[in-house]
Amino acid sequence: MSRRSAHDTVFERQRPAAAAVEQALAGARRSAFWLDDIALSRTRFETLRHxxxxxxxxxxxxxxxxxxxxxxxxxxxxxxxxxxxxxxxxxxxxxxxxxxxxxxxxxxxxxxxxxxxxxxxxxxxxxxxNLDAIEETVARYGMQCDFERTGTLTVAVEPHQVDWVRGDGFLVAAAVRAEVMSPTYLAGAWNKRSTVLVHPxxxxxxxxxxxxxxxxxxxxxxxxxxxxxxxxxxxxxxxxxxxxxxxxxxxxxxxxxxxxxxxxxxxxxxxxxxxxxxxxxxxxxxxxxxxxxxxxxxMTVPVYDYALMTEPLSDAQMASIGWANRQGIADLANQFHYYRLSADNRILFGGYDAVYHFGSKVRPSYEERAASFSTLASHLLTTFPQLLGIRFSNAWAGPIDTSTxxxxxxxxxxxxxxxxxxxxxxxxxxxxxxxxxxxxxxxxxxxxxxxxxxxxxERPLPFPPEPAASIGINLTRWSLDRADHRGGRRNLLLRSLDAVGLGFDS
Ligand SMILES: Cc1cc2nc3c(=O)[nH]c(=O)nc-3n(C[C@H](O)[C@H](O)[C@H](O)COP(=O)(O)OP(=O)(O)OC[C@H]3O[C@@H](n4cnc5c(N)ncnc54)[C@H](O)[C@@H]3O)c2cc1C
CATH class of the missing domain: 3.50.50.60 (FAD/NAD(P)-binding domain)
Known part of the structure; x- marks a missing residue:
């Protein structure tokens, strides 16, 4: 039995059974859904040999x-x-x-x-x-990329995050849950113009x-x-x-x-x-x-980000969530989740873990990380308990192009x-x-x-050489996770990084 502490997040307090997580992930292909989805129609270009x-x-x-x-x-x-x-x-x-x-x-x-x-x-x-020009370009050339200007719904899932979403487009818990039904939502804000969703x-x-x-x-x-x-x-x-x-x-x-x-x-x-x-x-x-x-x-280091895609939701599953306005959703933790619907009503659920490997290499082997996929699957089932029994079709990762x-x-x-x-x-x-x-x-x-x-x-600072890079990045990540578990309170390291412009706050 896991120990519960006053500092647990909702994803720990309302954790689904391990067997449910395992079952949801069984059979998930280790490949990016989006690339699989266009595999048959993808143009191949020749190789330059002259x-x-x-x-x-x-x-x-x-x-x-x-x-x-x-x-x-x-x-x-x-x-x-x-x-x-x-x-x-x-x-x-x-x-x-x-x-x-x-x-x-x-x-x-x-x-x-x-x-x-x-x-x-x-x-x-x-x-x-720039975003308007992207919309205009997509329309002018008839680009088929599942373009949807539905905006972002930012959701507070811990009490300390509620104040962070106050402002334009503020939604109290009932209003945000009327948009998208998750028992984890305590408040939210919907910015309708700032985000377009595309099939990448x-x-x-x-x-x-x-x-x-x-x-x-x-x-x-x-x-x-x-x-x-x-x-x-x-x-x-x-x-x-x-x-x-x-x-x-x-x-x-x-x-x-x-x-x-x-x-x-x-x-x-x-x-x-x-x-x-x-x-x-x-x-x-x-x-x-x-x-x-x-x-x-x-000047950049690869920090690995992980994502899952579900099977398409049935009409009944969609009805249990709502999400009629099809916004992109992100929560407010330092280790945040981002999620959205695909054109065929799958849920992409990504983020949370951000993993840096000593030496700053980009390696396909870093894309396999069972623990991160389980964490994401568990957090999706906490977010939408009504989807218990859903399966993931794809699990993948990629390096985030991080600069200081x-x-x-x-x-x-x-x-x-x-x-x-x-x-x-x-x-x-x-x-x-x-x-x-x-x-x-x-x-x-x-x-x-x-x-x-x-x-x-202006040119940013470069990352320091190893081992300073991995010590610094991993300590920062640890501190961010700790802040998420302590009402958002940032420790001395994060406050010092904030002061010199190196502090990260999603
Ligand atoms: C899992 C994940 C989720 C993300 N989610 C979002 C999101 O929701 N929204 C968002 O805004 N951003 C997101 N990002 C970031 C976003 O995808 C990138 O910032 C963006 O795609 C960068 O585009 P790019 O062309 O600069 O880089 P890339 O797409 O990486 O392209 C660089 C290309 O250069 C090629 N290349 C490298 N070296 C050479 C060489 N020597 N010769 C020839 N070719 C070379 C590579 O093969 C590669 O194709 C995400 C990233 C990841 C990994």
Missing amino acids: TIDADLVIVGGGYTGLWSALRALERRPDARVVVLEAGRVGWAASGRNGGFCEASITHGDENGESRWPEELQTLRRLGDE AKLAAELARVVTELGGKIFEGSRVVDLGSVGRGAGRLDSGVSGASGASGGSGGGVASGASVAPGGGVAVRTASGGTVRAAHAILATNVFPSLLKRNRG RFCAFFGTARQNRVAYAAGFTGLGVGASRFAADVVLDLLSGQQTERTQLRMVR
Whole structure:
């Protein structure tokens, strides 16, 4: 029998039987539901084995790389844009996330306000405009990605969280339970515009479709192993793009201001598959994976996040929960859960555990963690006891692209021929489009509202080397869990981290 303490959370106080959890998980495939769901319709792109010239080469075929390609082609339709992806388009975080596409580009207002208070209004506006632009783009190209602008329902599941949701859209317990029936809800707030839900893998696949329809070229199985420079006059770098202006729909000039190519040479990226792309400019969109720029190693660390997907709910099961307005839901703990419905009424239930492994490696073996899957299954049954007997079809994990400022950072290298964006810290579905515009602005060499932001100009602190990184991250995680079990009270470590801008509060 487990010991109960005054500091237990609702998930411990109302824990379901271990056998029910085990039964629910029996038979769950260890694969991301979203990627399985599109397996039959997914386009396969060829591998690059020869040398080609381009105006812009993009390394990484997740949202950041694909949005960069799409925006580059919208800005300058005649640009030669090439995307090189090591695996398959969208196989990594972009194809396996929760699908919460949020307006915030700063990982929430609190994080933005604590770092760039004087810019917060601008950052909020740019985030809102970015989300509206995503909606408009999805509609304009007819992108089939189960797009639903249903907002986020933030729920308080412990008494100390109730005050945290007071404000716009506040719902008392009865009102929040009328939206979605969970006995754990004590209060809530529904922000109706700030979040769009998408099918993440379909979004990546549809971005790839649009990129190719606009004339971009995508190569899969084409891992870039070297980022070099080519001098002036090499290849066709100084032809075709000189003097091109062609900006369309962006404040930052051409694709990457092609006019700067002729005098200065460009970049040459080499792939493990034997291909080379010589281009005027490169964008690095490799996120949590090792950067091709030494200076960026250590700027992000992979922290593993876990998710489950249920079988589709029956009409009776849906009726027992309500959820007619199909909001995305998140609770307010430091170790929080996020959950939502799929188009066919499955529940995706993710979050809570966040696991860092010594050495900052991205390894498929880290995705298997039975304890985390059991915890999530147990917490879903606490949240919705009326679903007892439900089964999970999928269980998976992926590395969160964590940076010390909890939102993306940006920069350029190699005399402004290379730009990069990474470190979305688990909130990159929407922000990756904003990041694409930032890196294109930076490559254009022109000042824009985006490039003048402190948020864009400032570089975050790197993570310390091991063993300090794992000691620091794991102590922080332990402290956050402890705070959740102690009425939200933050210990000395968390208060000190808060004071220097390194404290995490979801
Ligand atoms: C489980 C999970 C749940 C999440 N839930 C949410 C959510 O609900 N909402 C939200 O906003 N965010 C969420 N995120 C975060 C979000 O998915 C990411 O921030 C976003 O997908 C980042 O996109 P990206 O293109 O930068 O990175 P990725 O999708 O990781 O793409 C990077 C790509 O670069 C490729 N690459 C790396 N190195 C090379 C190389 N040398 N050569 C060629 N290609 C290379 C990789 O193969 C990969 O495809 C979640 C993440 C995880 C893991």
